[in-house]
Amino acid sequence: MLNSEVPRPAESGGTVLVFEHDPAVAELERVYLAREGYRVVVESDRARAVAVVAEVAPDAVVLDLSALPPPLGAAELYRRVAEAARPAPVIRVLPPGRAEPAGDRAVVRPFSPRALVAAVAAALRAHAEDTAADVLRAGALVLDPRTRSVRAGDRPATLTATEFDLLAHLLRHPGRVFTREQLLAAAWTSGAAAGVRTVDVHVAQLRAKLGPASPIRTVRGVGYAADI
Missing domain, CATH: 3.40.50.2300 (Response regulator)
Structure with a gap:
């Protein structure tokens, strides 16, 4: 009841x-x-x-x-x-x-x-x-913050809340290189106990789910960026 x-x-x-x-x-x-x-x-x-x-x-x-x-x-x-x-x-x-x-x-x-x-x-x-944000695009990738949905080419991609927030943050700053520490601060819950390698794991998961549509680029010795 x-x-x-x-x-x-x-x-x-x-x-x-x-x-x-x-x-x-x-x-x-x-x-x-x-x-x-x-x-x-x-x-x-x-x-x-x-x-x-x-x-x-x-x-x-x-x-x-x-x-x-x-x-x-x-x-x-x-x-x-x-x-x-x-x-x-x-x-x-x-x-x-x-x-x-x-x-x-x-x-x-x-x-x-x-x-x-x-x-x-x-x-x-x-x-x-x-x-309040606009739809974000990177090549064949479309991320809609209003519905928290992602399409990779002609197929939907099912992301966890963390994966979505991480991808959205990178797409909102195209080309900018973020360290793992900066990404933890931006996309993870405040105060959450997570190490920087957690970022690597989530990036790997994103790439696997997005396939060729993934816009995430690794910058060796620094971190990650999204290219559009």
Whole structure:
């Protein structure tokens, strides 16, 4: 059953849809997000996630991926919710001990409600910046920040949040060479624990997904640039 808390319209910062299996945690999330001016809709039944996303049409989603009942799988649930919510960002709540790539929008249990609020605010801020930006092109590559979609020639390319942000940053500064440290600061979540080699891994993944349409150039001894 849906449960919503609507702050005064003058304070509204958008609608956040929260999927959370623990009622006590859900209430904390609702209270802290509402204090920041968000309209909050809480849903405990993650089996209905896609239908609820379509019903609510949120500006952001907080998706609990811990303690999932069978036959739900975390990766598939996240994929379906992210697709249904697009272009709204999805912030994942992960079980304890999970080590996730830096830059992916996630918090790990146990987490501070303030950390969740910060993650939601950062995701919405990045989304707003993307929405205001123009479509970016490099040869056969087309990146649309408004829908967070990428086409490599005549086919779509499915990128992770980090891969998309990294590629968008490079395309917004064509020809400019960035060090790995600069790319970490620009495309990864603030405070995320990631080493510079993480950039190399994500660039390799981008090149594999984009194929010949990849505009990323390696500058030996320095870092990377995007040519258009």
